Amino acid sequence: MPGGLSKLSIPALACALVTGCAALNNGAGLEPDPENLAYGRALYTENCAVCHGAKADGLGPHAANLDRPPPNLTLLAARNNGTFDQDYVMSTIFASPSEEIGPMPAFAHRDLGPLIVVERDGLGTPVFTDLLAIANYLESLQVPPAGES
Numbered sequence: 001m002p003g004g005l006s007k008l009s010i011p012a013l014a015c016a017l018v019t020g021c022a023a024l025n026n027g028a029g030l031e032p033d034p035e036n037l038a039y040g041r042a043l044y045t046e047n048c049a050v051c052h053g054a055k056a057d058g059l060g061p062h063a064a065n066l067d068r069p070p071p072n073l074t075l076l077a078a079r080n081n082g083t084f085d086q087d088y089v090m091s092t093i094f095a096s097p098s099e100e101i102g103p104m105p106a107f108a109h110r111d112l113g114p115l116i117v118v119e120r121d122g123l124g125t126p127v128f129t130d131l132l133a134i135a136n137y138l139e140s141l142q143v144p145p146a147g148e149s
């Protein structure tokens, strides 16, 4: 894997264990710095764009072959009262929303990168770096609902 995140994960883990680290205490996990976003984008392009589209608008080249349309992933926050639910996104990627019947593959069985500990409601919670990187990238793409700006 690209070196960026593996370099990040060790200080992030140490940071989480010591507590009080600003980067990990915002409830959102690893800060989405440019390196993390670029890594998330690469993962997205490789694993998700074929269905969800290069711009995450749901218009990937494989979308027309699917019984269920891949959702527009730039509207996740808009469809959730303006809140991007990072945990929902990570768990959806990990185990697909309708694993038995849905066309979206679960990513639980691939290498998801090292675990880091992020804070969730005051608890140190282990999260795979690749899931967090993809979620951070998708969060950066969120657009307001039509009519707002």
Ligand code: HEC
Pocket: 043, 044, 047, 048, 049, 050, 051, 052, 062, 066, 068, 069, 070, 071, 073, 076, 089, 092, 093, 096, 097, 098, 101, 102, 103, 104, 105, 107, 134
């Ligand atoms: C084979 C096509 C396909 C691939 C590849 C794929 N998805 Fe999906 N995805 C879907 C479909 C179709 C759905 C709608 C739910 C269902 O029926 O399974 C979905 C649902 C989702 C949802 C839930 C959206 C909502 O509104 O609740 C998220 C988040 C998501 N995908 C993210 C991703 C990410 C991130 C990747 C890459 C790691 C990915 N998907 C790869 C087809 C795909």
